[in-house]
Amino acid sequence: MTGRRLTSLIAYVTTAATGVSLLTGCGVLPGATGGSREPVTVMTWAPDQTRATNMPGMPAMAQAYARWVNSQGGLDGHELRVLTCNEQNTTAGAAACARRAVREGAVAVVGSYSQNGRAFMAPLEAAGIPYIGGYGISEDEFTSPLSYPVNGGQASLIAGHGMQLAAGCRKVSLVRPDTIAGDKLPDLLNSGLRKASHRKAIDIPAVEDAAEYTEQADRARARAGDEGGCVTAVLGERTQTFFDSFRRLPEEEKDKDGSTVRISSVLGSVGQPLIDRTGGAHSPFEGAFVTGWYPDADDGSWAPMRKVIKEHAFVDNRVDPSDAGVQTTWIAYTVLKQVVESLDSDRVTAVQLSHALDNGVRIDTGGLTPALRWRYDDLLGAPGFPRIVNHDVTFQVVRQGRLVAQKPGFVDVGETVLAAP
Known part of the structure; x- marks a missing residue:
């Protein structure tokens, strides 16, 4: 091969590779979800197979949400990666899940259940990781500056x-x-x-x-x-x-x-x-x-969640759309999605998420809750529960x-x- 032909071939390959790179960055290639945007890793934990309260539907709902949102191009172009963890209804289990979230680079813990707030919040606070939309069962969810509850808890x-x-x-x-x-x-x-x-x-x-x-x-x-x-x-x-x-x-x-x-x-x-x-x-x-906390399970506001469950968790009997844990997880991931979209950034960090939440990003949950914001002025400030922002409930009867x-x-x-x- 002559020098001129070799030079031309190298130039062609280089140009083609550059074109592919550009197409990938724009998300044009078939199957691409995030392009040049980095994946967003979060964790959802809940107790399972314990003698007390079990919430297996919460991590299962998180996984179904990830399958759905990634099929739609991800969170504002970011692939959503969900880690799950069995909290085991113990302080040791909760702390272990939190440490794993830190170790594996989670930028948030989303839609989770644990009564052991003191055990899990300390590792998250040390790493600056926000706790978004916990079930609302532990006091620390309503006192930690890195907790962003979506309901008024117990x-x-x-x-x-x-x-x-x-x-x-x-x-x-x-x-x-x-x-x-x-x-x-x-x-x-x-x-x-x-x-x-x-x-x-x-x-x-x-x-x-x-x-x-x-x-x-x-x-x-x-x-x-x-x-x-x-x-x-x-x-x-x-x-x-x-x-x-x-x-x-x-x-x-x-x-x-x-x-x-x-x-x-x-x-x-x-x-x-x-x-x-x-x-x-x-x-x-x-x-x-x-x-x-929310409208009854037959309310039309739940239609988007039911559609996602039907299409992405239809064989998973852990995901019951009538379950309060599943519903809370759906709302928590709705928060995550809108906060990530508000950032419009190629890389999402824990600090960015908590900063956006603290500075008044407004979350529309489609009628499942009032509009959610976590500015200082939005906090209820109740003794023992200062970070409640949603203090609405619903009265139901069987x-x-x-x-x-x-x-x-x-x-x-x-x-x-x-x-x-």
Whole structure:
């Protein structure tokens, strides 16, 4: 080959390679999702196969979301990579998941569940990694400057539940976990009851992972009374176990005067999947009051999530669109998507994400929550829960086996949370 021909061939190959590079950078090549933009790695964790509350649908929803968004070209051109971790409902498990997120370069932890806030927030804070849209079960989610909650957590649910029960219950018994987190629930419920000049609830602590609750059920039933009494249980996944024990109480203990005690709970302890599993319209939860964060599962606002689940998680029975954990994860990833889009950057870092969130990027969740922002002025500032920005709840009731709205729209419980001791 002559020198001239070799030079021409090299020039051709170089030009062709440059053209391919340019096409790749523009995202033109078939199958390209991010072009020159770097992938965005995040983590979603939740407990699974434990004796207490399990939330396998949350990491499963995160994986389905990643499949969907990457099929659409990624997050503003960035491939979304989701790491998942079993938090195991232990402090060691939560800390291990957080350390793995740091080690593997996650820029955020998104849509996760853990009661062990102190164990996971310290490693995240040390690495500057934001915690976006946690389930809202731990106090640290509402105190850490790197936490960006999408709901009002247990505080809003329980305070709102007190308001819901005050309108329909003469006396209330509260069965709740005998834990540090559970110790806060009576004051929150009572703040809602006081909103309607109602008496305090009877507080009945219980072991969180007990195999049966006959003693607590008997006590709750007796203290609530027979005329207009209500028994509410907030025990996470063990709520079903409690109401099984409640249902098996001797008939004379359940209904002395011909009237029945009404049962109630909050979303996350009772939800549509549990109602379906226990008989639907014939479920023991028929007629129960339930307070939730979001619209009921049949609301049209959930249509985009349902479409993603149908197309990208249709064979995964962990992903139930009626599950509060799945719903929270969807909203959390909606936040992540809009924040990344607001950056319009080839590389996304943890610092960029937290800076954008702190400086007022406004998130539209399509009616699932009010518009979300985490500026200082947007924070509720409630004692113990200063970082609540969404203090709306929904009042629901079980009718013909379906959780439906007891009253339309959202109920703002911000003042009630602020009034809690």
